[in-house]
Amino acid sequence: MVDPGWYMALAGALFLIGALGLLIRRNALVMFMCIELMLNAVNLTLISAGRALNDINGQVAVFFILVVAAAEVVVGLAIIVAIFRLRASASVDELSELKG
Protein backbone atom coordinates (compact mmCIF):
# COMPACT_ATOMS: atom_id res chain seq x y z
CA MET A 1 0.00 0.00 0.00
CA VAL A 2 1.34 3.41 -1.02
CA ASP A 3 1.54 5.85 1.87
CA PRO A 4 -1.41 8.33 1.76
CA GLY A 5 1.10 11.16 2.03
CA TRP A 6 2.30 10.43 -1.51
CA TYR A 7 -1.24 10.72 -2.81
CA MET A 8 -1.57 13.99 -0.92
CA ALA A 9 1.66 15.24 -2.51
CA LEU A 10 0.40 14.32 -5.99
CA ALA A 11 -2.93 16.00 -5.29
CA GLY A 12 -1.13 19.08 -4.03
CA ALA A 13 0.92 19.24 -7.23
CA LEU A 14 -2.23 18.87 -9.35
CA PHE A 15 -3.99 21.58 -7.34
CA LEU A 16 -0.98 23.83 -7.71
CA ILE A 17 -0.86 23.41 -11.50
CA GLY A 18 -4.59 24.11 -11.68
CA ALA A 19 -4.29 27.26 -9.56
CA LEU A 20 -1.33 28.39 -11.65
CA GLY A 21 -3.29 27.92 -14.87
CA LEU A 22 -6.28 29.77 -13.43
CA LEU A 23 -4.02 32.74 -12.70
CA ILE A 24 -2.02 32.66 -15.94
CA ARG A 25 -4.55 31.88 -18.66
CA ARG A 26 -7.14 34.34 -19.98
CA ASN A 27 -9.28 32.01 -22.07
CA ALA A 28 -12.42 31.38 -20.02
CA LEU A 29 -12.63 27.77 -21.27
CA VAL A 30 -9.08 26.93 -20.21
CA MET A 31 -9.68 28.59 -16.84
CA PHE A 32 -12.69 26.32 -16.43
CA MET A 33 -10.56 23.26 -17.17
CA CYS A 34 -8.10 24.42 -14.52
CA ILE A 35 -10.96 24.58 -12.00
CA GLU A 36 -11.80 20.98 -12.93
CA LEU A 37 -8.17 20.06 -12.31
CA MET A 38 -8.30 21.57 -8.84
CA LEU A 39 -11.58 19.76 -8.06
CA ASN A 40 -9.97 16.48 -9.10
CA ALA A 41 -6.99 17.13 -6.84
CA VAL A 42 -9.32 17.65 -3.87
CA ASN A 43 -11.25 14.48 -4.75
CA LEU A 44 -8.01 12.53 -4.76
CA THR A 45 -7.15 13.73 -1.25
CA LEU A 46 -10.63 12.76 -0.02
CA ILE A 47 -10.33 9.25 -1.47
CA SER A 48 -6.85 8.81 0.02
CA ALA A 49 -7.91 10.09 3.44
CA GLY A 50 -11.02 7.92 3.39
CA ARG A 51 -8.92 4.88 2.66
CA ALA A 52 -6.30 5.73 5.29
CA LEU A 53 -9.05 6.12 7.91
CA ASN A 54 -11.00 3.13 6.55
CA ASP A 55 -14.05 5.40 6.31
CA ILE A 56 -16.47 5.15 3.38
CA ASN A 57 -17.70 8.74 3.88
CA GLY A 58 -14.69 10.02 1.94
CA GLN A 59 -16.07 8.38 -1.18
CA VAL A 60 -19.57 9.72 -0.45
CA ALA A 61 -18.12 13.24 -0.28
CA VAL A 62 -16.39 12.73 -3.64
CA PHE A 63 -19.70 11.58 -5.10
CA PHE A 64 -21.35 14.84 -4.02
CA ILE A 65 -18.44 16.90 -5.35
CA LEU A 66 -18.80 15.18 -8.74
CA VAL A 67 -22.50 16.10 -8.86
CA VAL A 68 -21.86 19.74 -7.94
CA ALA A 69 -18.98 19.93 -10.44
CA ALA A 70 -21.24 18.62 -13.21
CA ALA A 71 -23.88 21.26 -12.40
CA GLU A 72 -21.19 23.93 -12.27
CA VAL A 73 -19.82 22.96 -15.69
CA VAL A 74 -23.28 23.02 -17.28
CA VAL A 75 -24.11 26.52 -16.02
CA GLY A 76 -20.58 27.87 -16.53
CA LEU A 77 -20.33 26.73 -20.14
CA ALA A 78 -23.81 28.11 -20.85
CA ILE A 79 -22.66 31.47 -19.49
CA ILE A 80 -19.48 31.35 -21.60
CA VAL A 81 -21.51 30.62 -24.74
CA ALA A 82 -23.98 33.41 -23.90
CA ILE A 83 -21.13 35.89 -23.39
CA PHE A 84 -19.49 34.71 -26.61
CA ARG A 85 -22.68 35.46 -28.52
CA LEU A 86 -22.64 39.02 -27.17
CA ARG A 87 -18.92 39.77 -27.47
CA ALA A 88 -17.46 37.15 -29.86
CA SER A 89 -14.64 36.64 -27.39
CA ALA A 90 -13.78 34.08 -24.72
CA SER A 91 -11.10 36.21 -23.08
CA VAL A 92 -11.92 37.23 -19.53
CA ASP A 93 -9.87 40.43 -19.82
CA GLU A 94 -12.22 41.93 -22.40
CA LEU A 95 -15.38 41.46 -20.36
CA SER A 96 -16.88 44.61 -18.88
CA GLU A 97 -20.62 44.03 -19.37
CA LEU A 98 -21.49 44.97 -15.79
CA LYS A 99 -19.58 48.24 -15.86
CA GLY A 100 -21.94 51.15 -15.12
Add this chain to the structure above:
Amino acid sequence: MAEAFLFVLMGIGALAGAVTVVIARNPIYSAIGLLGTLLSVAVLYVAQLAHLVAAVQIIVYAGAVLTLFLFVIMLIGVDKDENRDETLPYQRWIVVALAVVIVGFAAGVTLFGNFDWVPAATTTLPESTNGTIEAVAEPLFTDWVLAFEATALLLTIAAAGAIALAHYRRREV
Protein backbone atom coordinates in the same frame (compact mmCIF):
# COMPACT_ATOMS: atom_id res chain seq x y z
CA MET B 1 4.12 -3.22 -5.19
CA ALA B 2 1.53 -3.12 -7.94
CA GLU B 3 -0.01 -0.05 -6.35
CA ALA B 4 3.36 1.72 -6.18
CA PHE B 5 3.90 0.98 -9.88
CA LEU B 6 0.43 2.28 -10.73
CA PHE B 7 0.96 5.35 -8.56
CA VAL B 8 4.20 6.34 -10.32
CA LEU B 9 2.84 5.65 -13.81
CA MET B 10 -0.54 7.35 -13.34
CA GLY B 11 0.96 10.15 -11.27
CA ILE B 12 3.26 11.04 -14.15
CA GLY B 13 0.29 10.80 -16.53
CA ALA B 14 -1.86 13.05 -14.36
CA LEU B 15 0.88 15.66 -13.98
CA ALA B 16 1.67 15.61 -17.71
CA GLY B 17 -2.01 16.09 -18.53
CA ALA B 18 -2.30 18.93 -16.03
CA VAL B 19 0.76 20.71 -17.46
CA THR B 20 -0.69 20.26 -20.96
CA VAL B 21 -3.94 21.93 -19.85
CA VAL B 22 -2.05 24.99 -18.68
CA ILE B 23 0.55 25.46 -21.42
CA ALA B 24 -1.30 24.33 -24.57
CA ARG B 25 -2.12 27.22 -26.90
CA ASN B 26 -5.01 25.43 -28.55
CA PRO B 27 -7.94 24.72 -26.16
CA ILE B 28 -8.49 21.36 -27.88
CA TYR B 29 -5.09 20.22 -26.64
CA SER B 30 -6.01 21.50 -23.18
CA ALA B 31 -9.15 19.36 -23.28
CA ILE B 32 -7.16 16.27 -24.31
CA GLY B 33 -4.68 16.95 -21.50
CA LEU B 34 -7.59 17.21 -19.08
CA LEU B 35 -8.86 13.85 -20.38
CA GLY B 36 -5.47 12.28 -19.62
CA THR B 37 -5.51 13.67 -16.09
CA LEU B 38 -9.08 12.50 -15.47
CA LEU B 39 -8.38 8.96 -16.66
CA SER B 40 -5.15 8.77 -14.64
CA VAL B 41 -6.94 9.95 -11.51
CA ALA B 42 -9.67 7.36 -12.16
CA VAL B 43 -7.01 4.62 -12.21
CA LEU B 44 -5.64 5.98 -8.93
CA TYR B 45 -9.17 5.71 -7.49
CA VAL B 46 -9.30 2.04 -8.49
CA ALA B 47 -5.86 1.52 -6.93
CA GLN B 48 -7.37 2.87 -3.70
CA LEU B 49 -10.40 0.53 -3.91
CA ALA B 50 -12.86 3.34 -4.79
CA HIS B 51 -14.39 1.37 -7.65
CA LEU B 52 -17.77 3.14 -7.87
CA VAL B 53 -16.22 6.61 -7.74
CA ALA B 54 -13.76 5.62 -10.48
CA ALA B 55 -16.62 4.46 -12.72
CA VAL B 56 -18.60 7.66 -12.03
CA GLN B 57 -15.46 9.71 -12.74
CA ILE B 58 -15.09 8.12 -16.17
CA ILE B 59 -18.79 8.32 -17.06
CA VAL B 60 -19.49 11.84 -15.76
CA TYR B 61 -16.17 13.60 -16.26
CA ALA B 62 -14.47 11.86 -19.17
CA GLY B 63 -17.83 11.16 -20.79
CA ALA B 64 -20.21 14.05 -20.23
CA VAL B 65 -18.18 17.02 -19.00
CA LEU B 66 -15.35 16.65 -21.50
CA THR B 67 -17.77 16.16 -24.40
CA LEU B 68 -19.48 19.37 -23.31
CA PHE B 69 -16.12 21.14 -23.25
CA LEU B 70 -15.28 19.91 -26.75
CA PHE B 71 -18.68 21.02 -28.07
CA VAL B 72 -18.23 24.51 -26.62
CA ILE B 73 -14.66 24.74 -27.97
CA MET B 74 -15.95 23.87 -31.44
CA LEU B 75 -18.83 26.34 -31.03
CA ILE B 76 -16.62 29.21 -29.93
CA GLY B 77 -13.72 28.46 -32.25
CA VAL B 78 -10.07 28.23 -31.38
CA ASP B 79 -8.47 30.45 -33.99
CA LYS B 80 -8.25 33.58 -31.86
CA ASP B 81 -4.82 33.93 -30.27
CA GLU B 82 -4.63 34.64 -26.57
CA ASN B 83 -2.85 37.75 -25.36
CA ARG B 84 -0.38 36.59 -22.71
CA ASP B 85 1.08 39.92 -21.64
CA GLU B 86 0.72 40.49 -17.92
CA THR B 87 -1.17 43.67 -17.06
CA LEU B 88 -1.56 43.28 -13.29
CA PRO B 89 1.57 44.35 -11.39
CA TYR B 90 3.36 41.76 -9.22
CA GLN B 91 0.88 39.03 -10.19
CA ARG B 92 3.59 36.65 -11.40
CA TRP B 93 5.51 37.06 -8.14
CA ILE B 94 2.36 36.41 -6.12
CA VAL B 95 1.90 33.18 -8.10
CA VAL B 96 5.47 32.12 -7.33
CA ALA B 97 5.00 32.92 -3.63
CA LEU B 98 1.72 30.97 -3.55
CA ALA B 99 3.39 28.03 -5.28
CA VAL B 100 6.19 27.97 -2.72
CA VAL B 101 3.70 28.13 0.16
CA ILE B 102 1.48 25.33 -1.19
CA VAL B 103 4.35 23.03 -2.18
CA GLY B 104 6.06 23.71 1.16
CA PHE B 105 2.86 22.91 3.02
CA ALA B 106 2.28 19.66 1.10
CA ALA B 107 5.91 18.60 1.51
CA GLY B 108 5.85 19.51 5.21
CA VAL B 109 2.69 17.50 5.81
CA THR B 110 4.09 14.57 3.85
CA LEU B 111 7.52 14.55 5.50
CA PHE B 112 6.92 15.76 9.04
CA GLY B 113 3.17 15.24 9.43
CA ASN B 114 1.96 13.86 12.73
CA PHE B 115 -1.10 11.74 12.05
CA ASP B 116 -1.87 11.04 15.71
CA TRP B 117 -4.68 13.62 15.76
CA VAL B 118 -6.58 11.66 13.13
CA PRO B 119 -9.62 10.09 14.82
CA ALA B 120 -10.32 6.41 14.68
CA ALA B 121 -12.40 5.01 11.85
CA THR B 122 -16.15 5.46 12.26
CA THR B 123 -17.20 2.70 9.88
CA THR B 124 -14.84 -0.20 9.48
CA LEU B 125 -15.09 -2.08 6.21
CA PRO B 126 -13.35 -5.22 5.06
CA GLU B 127 -11.12 -4.52 2.05
CA SER B 128 -13.20 -6.69 -0.28
CA THR B 129 -16.37 -4.59 0.04
CA ASN B 130 -14.70 -1.17 0.28
CA GLY B 131 -15.83 1.11 -2.55
CA THR B 132 -18.54 -1.11 -4.00
CA ILE B 133 -21.93 0.33 -4.96
CA GLU B 134 -23.52 -1.12 -1.82
CA ALA B 135 -20.82 0.31 0.47
CA VAL B 136 -21.16 3.82 -0.99
CA ALA B 137 -24.95 3.74 -1.29
CA GLU B 138 -25.56 2.70 2.32
CA PRO B 139 -24.40 6.00 3.95
CA LEU B 140 -25.63 7.93 0.90
CA PHE B 141 -29.25 6.87 1.49
CA THR B 142 -29.15 6.89 5.30
CA ASP B 143 -26.85 9.56 6.76
CA TRP B 144 -26.73 11.87 3.76
CA VAL B 145 -30.18 11.46 2.26
CA LEU B 146 -31.02 15.16 2.74
CA ALA B 147 -27.87 16.20 0.86
CA PHE B 148 -28.74 13.65 -1.81
CA GLU B 149 -32.17 15.22 -2.31
CA ALA B 150 -30.56 18.66 -2.40
CA THR B 151 -28.25 17.55 -5.23
CA ALA B 152 -31.30 16.35 -7.17
CA LEU B 153 -32.77 19.85 -6.81
CA LEU B 154 -29.41 21.39 -7.75
CA LEU B 155 -29.17 19.35 -10.97
CA THR B 156 -32.73 20.33 -11.94
CA ILE B 157 -31.98 24.00 -11.34
CA ALA B 158 -28.71 23.74 -13.29
CA ALA B 159 -30.41 22.13 -16.28
CA ALA B 160 -33.21 24.72 -16.25
CA GLY B 161 -30.67 27.53 -15.94
CA ALA B 162 -28.59 26.22 -18.83
CA ILE B 163 -31.67 26.03 -21.05
CA ALA B 164 -32.73 29.56 -20.01
CA LEU B 165 -29.23 30.88 -20.85
CA ALA B 166 -29.23 29.07 -24.19
CA HIS B 167 -32.54 30.73 -25.14
CA TYR B 168 -31.37 34.16 -23.98
CA ARG B 169 -31.86 36.91 -26.57
CA ARG B 170 -30.76 40.48 -26.24
CA ARG B 171 -33.91 42.59 -25.96
CA GLU B 172 -34.66 44.64 -29.05
CA VAL B 173 -34.34 48.37 -28.32
